[in-house]
Amino acid sequence: MRLTDETRLSDICACKIRPLSQTEVKSVLSDLKDIARDHHDVAKLLVSESVLKDFVVAAFSLSPFLRDTARVSPELLSIAITEPLLPELRQAIAEARGAWDPALNADVSEAAVMARLRRAKRKVAFLTAMADLAKLIDGRQTTALLSDLAEAAVGAAMDHLLLSAEASGKVKLKDSIRPSAGSGMIVLGMGKLGAGELNYSSDIDLVVFFDPQAEIALDPGEATETFARLVRRLIRIMQERTADGYVFRTDLRLRPDPGATPLAISVDSAMLYYESRGQNWERAAFIKAKAIAGDVPAGESFLRELTPFVFRKYLDYAAIADIHSIKRQIHVHKGHWEIAVKGHNVKLGRGGIREIEFFVQTQQLIAGGRMPALRLRSTEAMLQELARTGWIDVATATELTEAYWFLRDVEHRIQMVRDEQTHVLPETEAELRRIAFMMGFADTAAFADALVTVLKTVERRYGDLFEQEAKLSTEGGNLVFTGQRDDPDTLATLRKLGFQRPEAISQTIRTWHYGRYRATQSVEARERLTELTPELLKVFGESKRADEALLRFDTFLSGLPAGIQLFSLLGNNPRLLSLIVNVMSSAPRLAEIIAARPHVFDGMLDPRLLAELPTRTSLAERIAAFLSGARHYEEVLDRLRIIAAEQRFLIGIRLLTGTIGGAQAGRAFTHVADLIIEAALCAVQREIEAAHGVFPGGRVAVLGMGKLGSFELTDGSDVDLILLYDYEGNAASESDGPKPLDATRYFARMTQRLIAALSAPTAEGVLYEVDMRLRPSGNKGPVATRIASFAKYQEEEAWTWEHMALTRARVVCGDESLAEEARTTICKLLERKRDVSAIAKDVAEMRALIEQEKAPKDIWDLKLIPGGLIDIEFIAQFLTLVGPARGAELPAAAMPTGEALAIVARGQMDPNSLDTILQALRTYTEISQIVRLCIDGPFDPKEAPAGLVDLVCRAGDCPDLKTLEAELRRLSKAVRRIFQATVTA
Template sequence: MSTAPENQTDENHPRTIAIVDDAVADTCRRSLIEAAERAGADKLRGALEGDDPWGGFLVATASHAPFLAAAMARNAATLDALDPYRLDKAIGETVAALDELARSASPPDLSEQELSRQLRDLKSRAHLLIALGDLCGVHTVEQTTGHLSALAEAALNAALNWLLRDLARQNKLELADPGDPGRGSGVIVLGMGKLGAGELNYSSDIDLIVFFEHEPEGLTWVDPYEAGANLSKMLRRLIRIMQERTGDGYVFRTDLRLRPDPGAMPLAISVDAALTYYEGRGQNWERAALIKARPVAGDRAAGEAFLAQLTPFIWRKYLDYAAIADVQSIKRQIHAHKGHGAIAIEGHNVKLGRGGIREIEFFVQTQQLIAGGRAPHLRDRRTLEMLRRFADDGWITADARDELTDAYRFLRRVEHVVQMIGDEQTHTLPVIHEGMAAVAALMGFEETDAFRLALRERLVTVERHFGDLFQEGETLAAAAGNLSFTGEDPDPDTLTTLSQLGFTRPADMWSVIRSWHFGRYGAVQSQKARERLTGITPALLEAFAATGQPDDALLRFDAFLKGLPTGIQLFSMLHSNRHLLSLLLTILSAAPRLSEIITKRPLVFDGMLDPAFYEGLPDREELASSLGDFLGDARHYEDRLDRLRIFAAEQRFLVGVRFLTGAAKAEQMGEALTNIADLAIAEALDAARREVARRHGHVPGGECCVLALGRLGSHEMTAGSDVDLILLYDHPEGIDASDGDKELAPTQYYARLTQRLIAALSAPTSEGVLYEVDFRLRPSGNKGPLATSLRAFSHYQRSEAWTWEHMALTRARVVTGDEGLSARVQEELHAILALPSDADAVRADVLAMRARLLRDKPPRGEWDLKRVSGGITDIDFLAQYWRLTALPKLNLKGARATAIFSVLDDAVIGGRQREDLVSAAHDYATVGHMLRLCTSEAFDPEQAPRGLVEALCSKFHVPAIGHVEARLKSHRERVEAIFHDVIGEPVPEA
């Protein structure tokens, strides 16, 4: 085998790096000298100007690596004080500075922004020193990866400790030891992958999983039930601190997607939930990933104890060849996706390509999964250490150990060099000669061809050893057998495979899949899209099989493909994130309404790649910030409204997915959908006001606001809700007209504004409709003016309004508008609802109204939960009746029914009645959200998609839809009985 340049240098000279382009090198030399002059780095300047080996090494390095050249210029003072042969000392001092930051940094003495800046500065300095130590030959590969891992761990601890102290400052927890917040806290941060093994590469992200104990010894949560939510919010801040990129760079990209079931689990997971998951649903790939898991921050003792509890899951006592099949499948997918049918040098991926680093890691992990259960000493996290132990135990030969060790070190150095050039998380070699020459030179080779030869020999060696474990050469295969979709007639082995996967019409399904390769749909017209789709076909078929109705699932996916305008981005996302595939099938099988959205806007899937997506729903402030960013610099009226429509549609979709997957409850979904509507209405009103003002000016001293009623008013919006609104205005007496070029009387002005608002919200465009709008609840209904003055509104409500109109006001609240008028309107609403009322008269009116609804709008079946007796309407009417008669002085703006029930005096409502009504309201909301989210048709369990029926059963944790029906029937009977007891029994009018 060709030998690489010696990794270690002699004690007097760094490794020689060849200069390929003298002009580039001269430019770099001048740039570094200028940086040294600015920094007063005379020693460095002398080395650069003279015939010093260290100066020559820096110039040559800078000529090949623009990122390192810029880093040297920024850190000239550091280089000036540096002893090139004692880089370990300088790196250690930088890591020690991070450790000191972890011990001492406390809010508010140090702001989050300043903490981030210090972390970026220290990381940048250490990053440069580590790179120089690697390139000049002072460090071995193990030392380089160890330094990078220690750097990441120290930075992570500094950020986490600061955040824990900040939670303590906010009185959300009490720390046993503020000097070491993690100790005894029960907050477990596991480093996964290369961080866990202490083998980070130069531009690696860090994979973390965070768990917590509910009742740790050293930390007291002020509200233990909020521990998970508070930690998840803290982790979102941690991610921002670690990976936000500024002019100073970033600290470390951070990924939390290796946690259990990231689609449903929050960012921080309780230990009990994690153990339940791993014991019941843990996957083989998760076992392989946990081999390298290591506590890197927080409560390390608790972390070790947690990993000890996972030992039976990770390490099986028997030879686990099923796990090996999973690893083989992963490797085959990597090859299919990357297209590495043969070893090439230019453009080769040294991590994922044939003969690459991943094959060495799989080689080790595979044998650990087989043998580690019975041999605890074969459970080490380090790749090279495991090769040594395997050879010592006779699992592999000494030659295999030595060849794989040499290849691993060489390939890791290549990986580092490729990343140092531009600080990019890449593992792919350049495709042009100049780029390859730079890599060869940084590796210490004088000739590029010599580097190519050395690399090829190692790739071939690794592939040969890996081939001893896995049989390669398959085309496209699944665990059940071969899959081939070429030729005129179905492949018999493929039909057998499809049958084994559960397809009842394998020949028809073969024809459908084969048709994808002909590019008849827009989504598969490009060759690259078809290649991506081919790469995920095995995973698709397994996912179809998992639904229990694979034929139907495949046909739904085919219909979805037919509607997609393009497929390349979606197929790429599905390939890199398997959970999205499962989620897509859930949507296709259970939620046709959501299916329409992803067919029109497949990029909404981007939102689900955010690690924080499944933590929960964004609050109003987060949505407002996202909306501001999305609207950006749009100034044109139509452009701004179109962006608003896109934002609202996508956010409603993402909220719906969270509910569908169990990441949000019904009440949370209603609140989130309401927040989206509030923000959209506020933005639409602003846009409408600007547009009206452009032609008609303003009403001097005039104010307006928008009043929300119905489900928008009570924060109970559903996926298909319209918005019930009233626009109120006020202006000083004596104002007769607006002050614009085209004057309008105030009544006309605000009527015009209301028309603009309605159009902004409900006019159909290519981007759809924001909301269907209903203004019929304004005084005088459709016969009255569109906009209502506060004086007219107050007079009408106090002297002319019907009981049902006051019932509607029990859910009213101001959504947006001028602050002064909004406050006056809210006060007036409270005053109107506080007016004396005759309980008997209100009861009679409610009873008559209910009877009229049963006559005019009878229920369409037992699943019509709004209209059915004992359903949502009865609950709402009870709440509104009690609000008007028993709680007239309570200021409950926009109160939902359950909020009213919770504050009623026990003399008004019995404890059992309160419990029955709240429980029914919760279950009705859960079913209502599911049905409105998933279908626009009347629900019939016999005719509904199986996915929808299963999703409903899942919401109530029952095995069959009959259990849900029985539960709802019980609710209806109890609510109906309460309604009859309190209001009376409605008899539909003839």
């Protein structure tokens, strides 16, 4: 039944409730007699033998709150028994809405406004409860009336506060007759208030924003504090207990980051928060959000803008995990034991109201982005829409709708007893009988039967929405990863293991077990992974950033072509898991290498991996042994790619774990490159000789330039090469094979084959990118250079920058006699006495040109920043070139920049400056090696994995990025000053 404008309480034809006891009846009658002395209508009721009298006595015996209200405000009882109820309720709500209005009220002080709102609340609560108990209205109309009152009260309070703020000179309103209009003050009702489903004793959940564009604050700089104070007064108006009671308890904890934000924040800040940091539980909360007060059009506009955050475009099953974490009792037990009635929480308990709400909300979050029809606020309307659109069947919608309103009726009666914000049924038989009678049942047994039936219906329907879970036992607790929902015990276990976001981790692992990745598609792979998971979680949980490490491992798994081999390897070698954690938390580049070439793991099985760094000799033996079985040229090259990738990976692992430093890593990477280039050259020579024969007296040597020459390669570095050759006889000579070639073409062909062998991409990857631009005449010159031409060019034509490059030239491999000639040639060139002024001018101009054409992006561009690696390398090269003119000692051969500087700087630079440069070089080298190992491209702290940030700080020997940045700026400025002081005549 629903109230009409004519419906009166006296219209009830039978009393649907019974008094708690005869003792209570006598006590109620005594109170009514006291009221009747001054109220004729009550006196008339008392002398009647009517259904209405029986109802009032029963209602007051069951609800101390209603009985106390009648004693305090007996006029409300007179209205209830004589007047049509709906007009009175509307009038009370209208009076609440106008409580602020000077046109309606002579006194608009805050105390007067508060008193009016409290009187309106008492009237609406009393009349609604009486109509509810009399079954003249149902839960739908009850919640609607209470929600309307709350909206009216908040709206009135806001209008009063805005008018008051204008009077105190804080704001300038657009329209003082309608204070909220155009004010930009947005008050959103959340939860049951937003949905129009408020309880008798509900808190009201509010979120308040302000729009600076409305420009009502006279001092924009104080807007946040002005509006925050306004909201604090709003809370006081609503919930402070006075002689007239209170209006609604008010909660603002649903605002963004409530522990760190003011009570009112700007709409721009709010939008930025939701777009960048908004949580899934906030998405669920905003499903029911409604603009209820203040500038309502602005609020509605804000909610429209927020729609993409709340309702995402794609199916969003992952959000369900976070939503369920709000409700720890979510675990559905099917038929394991009976649901208790006494002490049961009808909102949060099994089969309760929250499960119906979550039943609806989870599906709204999943599909609301694609289906606007699933964006309704009210629970019943959404159940009907879910049935209409085929998400659930009609029977489910009907059962859950009926259950929802039954449980809401129970909830209302629990709160109606003493106006307490509780959802828990009484523990005692006597108090439970009170609720049973208020619900219209003859006894507690009948009520309990009906309630249990409803709770089980909800539990069953809710349970049907999610799969029953299978469990893995661990010493630390249960781990549940099947079904679509999270088990609170599992989340607790994950949190105990060290994960900060257990819901995300749970969802990730469910993805593995669903077989959505190629690596987990086979039953055997999933079984191996299932067995591995507890230990995997334990080891990942011990890392500093467990969540990030495991999620990167998930990214790695998603790209694996197969998983059985890896899962078996990890299962049989737990030591590898620690290394996996390091890789996954800090080095996506290494993770990609593992994904592309799982065989690199084989080298990690060596127990000596982290105990010692292989020498050049041991590396040569390992590479030779790996190549020994290869019979064809392509097989040799593929094996070279495999062994090179493995050895570079293993050096990288040592660097990652801190077993070696950046300089050691540079030398080790260079040793591998030397040996690979040598092996590739031998293979190429055999191929050339097979096709074109041997060139008479032919000799070949490969010069390594740049970082290859100075033993400073990083993982992934290019190699700068120059191929030198020589032969006996004149230029008319040819090779002696079936397809003879002259010298130029013979050695050019050899060089081209060597470049292809090193840089051609294959299924096993690329060995090295090759740069030949440092050869005589650069890209315009022949790819291979005869030693005599090389010497002549360097003596007569080479630019200063080419001689600078020679300071790092080193023979990598080839004929030893030609190699010695090359060393002698280079040594003579470097020992030449040069014009110091001319060299200084050339070096300074070259540095300025680089700075102009390749400006550094930020402080992390350690190569290009002023005072960075280029400055240090140029200092070393300049001092080497001018050293003979100054009588300085030169290095006997190419060596790392720091070692070369320590020699050539003697007598050319003061020790303090040298120490500064060497300190900067060590710092730059350590950081560069780690960055190049872990990622492709530049280092951006905002985008870098957290583990890499930690490694970079470790490499720079600083506790955090801020300190490290300051140290880099200090060092680079010092190096730039030294560069400017050194590179001078």
